[in-house]
Amino acid sequence: MLEVETVTKRFGGLVAVDAASLEVRKGQIVGLIGPNGAGKTTLFAVIAGFLKPTSGRVVLEGEDITGEAPHIRARLGIARTFQIVQPFAGLNVRENIAVGAYLRHRSAADAHAKADAVAHRVGLGEDLAKPASSLTVAGRKRLELARALATEPKLLLLDEVLAGLNPSEVRDIVPVIQAIREDGVTILMIEHVMQAVMNLCEQVYVLSQGRMISEGAPEKVCTDPQVVEAYLGKGAAERLARMETGHA
Amino acid sequence: MTRGYLSIIVVLAILAALPFLVASNVVLNFVVFVLIITLTAQGWNLLGGVGGQNSFGHAAFFGTGAYVSAMLQVHYGVNAWVALAAAIAGGAVVGWIIGFLSFRAGLKGSYFALVTLAFAEVLRILANAMEFTGGAAGLLLKLDTGFWNLQFSSRAAFVWLALFFVALALFISQWIANSRFGAHLVAVRENEEAAKALGVDVLAVKLRAITISGAITATAGCLYLQYFLYIDANIAYGVWISIEALLAAMVGGRGLVLGPIIGAFSLHGLGEVTKLAAGRVPGIDLAVYGAVLILVVGFAPGGILGLINKLRFRGRPRPEPEKAATPAPKTEEAA
Numbered sequence: 001m002l003e004v005e006t007v008t009k010r011f012g013g014l015v016a017v018d019a020a021s022l023e024v025r026k027g028q029i030v031g032l033i034g035p036n037g038a039g040k041t042t043l044f045a046v047i048a049g050f051l052k053p054t055s056g057r058v059v060l061e062g063e064d065i066t067g068e069a070p071h072i073r074a075r076l077g078i079a080r081t082f083q084i085v086q087p088f089a090g091l092n093v094r095e096n097i098a099v100g101a102y103l104r105h106r107s108a109a110d111a112h113a114k115a116d117a118v119a120h121r122v123g124l125g126e127d128l129a130k131p132a133s134s135l136t137v138a139g140r141k142r143l144e145l146a147r148a149l150a151t152e153p154k155l156l157l158l159d160e161v162l163a164g165l166n167p168s169e170v171r172d173i174v175p176v177i178q179a180i181r182e183d184g185v186t187i188l189m190i191e192h193v194m195q196a197v198m199n200l201c202e203q204v205y206v207l208s209q210g211r212m213i214s215e216g217a218p219e220k221v222c223t224d225p226q227v228v229e230a231y232l233g234k235g236a237a238e239r240l241a242r243m244e245t246g247h248a
Numbered sequence: 249m250t251r252g253y254l255s256i257i258v259v260l261a262i263l264a265a266l267p268f269l270v271a272s273n274v275v276l277n278f279v280v281f282v283l284i285i286t287l288t289a290q291g292w293n294l295l296g297g298v299g300g301q302n303s304f305g306h307a308a309f310f311g312t313g314a315y316v317s318a319m320l321q322v323h324y325g326v327n328a329w330v331a332l333a334a335a336i337a338g339g340a341v342v343g344w345i346i347g348f349l350s351f352r353a354g355l356k357g358s359y360f361a362l363v364t365l366a367f368a369e370v371l372r373i374l375a376n377a378m379e380f381t382g383g384a385a386g387l388l389l390k391l392d393t394g395f396w397n398l399q400f401s402s403r404a405a406f407v408w409l410a411l412f413f414v415a416l417a418l419f420i421s422q423w424i425a426n427s428r429f430g431a432h433l434v435a436v437r438e439n440e441e442a443a444k445a446l447g448v449d450v451l452a453v454k455l456r457a458i459t460i461s462g463a464i465t466a467t468a469g470c471l472y473l474q475y476f477l478y479i480d481a482n483i484a485y486g487v488w489i490s491i492e493a494l495l496a497a498m499v500g501g502r503g504l505v506l507g508p509i510i511g512a513f514s515l516h517g518l519g520e521v522t523k524l525a526a527g528r529v530p531g532i533d534l535a536v537y538g539a540v541l542i543l544v545v546g547f548a549p550g551g552i553l554g555l556i557n558k559l560r561f562r563g564r565p566r567p568e569p570e571k572a573a574t575p576a577p578k579t580e581e582a583a
């Protein structure tokens with residue numbers, strides 16, 4: 001469904017994404033993890049068309065979309081959420097979600113009906129008339145998800161929708177994401193909450209300093225010495241291994 | 249879907265009845281002038297209020313409406329109604345061109361405001377310099393009253409004519425507020441990045457808004473010409489009208505359908521009262537406008553209508569706001 005082919009993104013001297021490739025097949029939930037500043041959000045922005053890659057290609061369902069504008073990609077079926085939430089602060093929840101729904105529904109009545117349905121789905125059913133600015137962090141994350149979902153995407157890019165939530169809020173939202181996937185939406189998600197990644201994703205990519213350093217099933221990736229080092233520093237994997245043998 | 253239309257009809261009915269209740273030419277003069285300002289501000293409100301693209305140069309559209317109509321009538325003897333249609337089209341074209349040049353270059357906020365001001369000033373200087381536009385002497389329409397000439401000896405008739413166009417603009421604004429285009433426009437005002445992510449073609453939406461905005465304000469310029477039968481560059485393309493446009497919309501309630509009409513009447517009503525009270529102090533009304541603007545910006549960013557809503561619903565749970573709600577301060581929080 002989505003192929004990212006050796007994408008590089010440079011900001012002046014800084015290489016934020018360095019020849020990274022990934023592939024998401026239809027119906028999958030794929031995770032993208034990596035330490036802070038690894039370039040995950042930048043890679044998302046390239047996929048969704050908000051940033052032009054310095055080199056490399058983005059291919060959606062066999063078609064090269066590297067040159068397309070973000071709104072065209074949304075029409076083609078890519079929806080993204082923002083890590084730093086971007087609500088339409090002056091509008092209420094229903095109106096926020098309706099903006100997304102208008103992508104596939106011309107009339108206000110249809111768009112609002114769609115918005116209501118999506119709101120209920122993500123647990124914002126009670127808050128439809130509330131101003132977006134009055135929502136809690138968890139509420140705003142749900143709103144990001146709802147707006148993206150209202151565009152009826154084929155591919156959903158979720159950028160840390162669980163960050164900042166407490167464990168019970170995480171437990172509430174994980175089944176929502178699962179249900180979205182069961183409806184046939186392919187999902188690529190950036191996530192730091194490893195427990196959720198383990199639960200949801202069948203495939204995980206690891207980005208570190210712009211480079212794709214590992215990929216595979218979540219259990220396998222977590223024990224990959226390269227990944228451990230990326231998170232905990234050089235030599236960490238070795239030390240850990242020594243500790244484990246010491247305990248054994 | 250009928251949301252909002254009721255209050256529009258009430259306001260229109262009151263104004264339409266006015267000529268039956270008041271015979272004073274002074275009052276009717278005032279009403280005509282304020283309706284022209286209202287229409288000018290309605291154009292501004294669509295782009296600046298609903299769309300958040302604050303223009304400081306709506307004189308460019310007002311003047312184009314007035315000049316296109318005047319030149320067609322004076323130089324070519326074109327019928328006044330046909331000239332009006334051409335003037336509206338002219339305003340739309342100028343709107344699209346200014347929009348294309350500035351929005352495509354990504355201009356926003358004060359940069360956009362300054363560029364619109366510059367466009368209006370360039371047009372003012374050109375109109376003042378060229379012979380075709382009457383130069384500094386301006387253009388005079390021959391007095392020839394009659395429906396087909398869009399000139400009326402009765403002030404009441406002109407009130408209704410101006411009111412007809414104001415009504416049209418009100419209905420268009422309300423229709424936009426309930427439409428997909430309106431939702432997109434508000435989304436662009438609130439957060440362009442988020443709008444893009446949801447499939448909104450930001451440039452196209454802005455261009456559409458400035459084109460319609462230009463057309464509406466050009467209509468007002470044309471009405472001004474038909475009423476006063478005279479324009480020159482400082483009237484038609486003057487900064488005064490750009491200020492009137494944004495002031496009326498902001499004082500009444502920016503982004504709200506009834507904002508411009510409420511703002512224009514309150515502001516000019518207040519201006520007249522001050523003039524009566526203070527006697528012949530030159531520029532006293534302008535000083536009052538300045539003070540009102542400071543008060544609005546500082547204490548009632550939602551304008552008069554925003555203030556009324558706030559007082560009306562104080563203590564009660566907030567009702568569902570109108571489609572084109574007043575922009576609330578952006579609250580962003582890092583995750």
Ligand SMILES: Nc1ncnc2c1ncn2[C@@H]1O[C@H](COP(=O)(O)OP(=O)(O)OP(=O)(O)O)[C@@H](O)[C@H]1O
Nearest residue numbers: 011014016034035036037038039040041042043083
């Ligand atoms: N617009 C920009 N201009 C310059 N540098 C940028 C820009 N956006 C991101 N960067 C830099 O690129 C690098 C990657 O940032 P990015 O936000 O993609 O990381 P991330 O993996 O999403 O991190 P986090 O887990 O903290 O969200 C960082 O060093 C960041 O400072």
Ligand SMILES: [Mg+2]
Nearest residue numbers: 040041042083
């Ligand atoms: Mg990030």
